[in-house]
Amino acid sequence: MVKVGILGLQGAVREHVKAVENSGAEAIVVKKIEQLEEIDGLILPGGESTTMRRLIDKYEFLQPLKEFAATGKAIFGTCAGLILLAKKIEGSEQTHLGVMDIVVERNSFGRQRESFEADIAVAGVADSMTAVFIRAPHIIEAGENVEILAKYNGRIVAAKEGNLLGCSFHPELTDDNRLTAYFIEMVKNAMNEKVAIETTI
16 A cells, blocks of 8 residues: 655644545654655645744754655645745745745735635646635746646646645645545656666666
8 A cells, every 4th residue: 555654743734644544545644754764655734834844953854855855756745835845935045845846925825814715626636626725825936847737816826846746725624635646646656657767777
């Protein structure tokens, strides 16, 4: 069975565990660096990106997470997780993992009390699905190799680049697991590509 890790330092961890399990994969809450070796793909959950970075630094996760991305294994960042993936954050000199060729703007849909739900189409996933936006960022620029999967009111809210998937909203907060299932297929594809490369060497 495919093993999908959820970075368990802060954020909507339990909800992602449920979504992964409902999509037919094994969910592992990652709280130690060594656990990265046990998993086939990784979810960076929503939460508070500044707090998450502080905990990533405290537990020395930054370099291991960058190395995990470099192996070609699939990573899915939701909301704050999208900010962690981005190569550039608007209005900030600091980046986090900096592995996805996008520029993001934090809190671009308002504060906590302005949270909302909207029906959006996500290319390759669903013609319509409910997206939950909570203090959500959005992608203001995407590199040439980034595939834009969804927009809301003209703003990019989901995108994919190779083994990386990111979205502004919280797919784990609804009973619709299609985006999580899409990510698990990305995990399987990345595993198959690795096996194919190893067999040709």
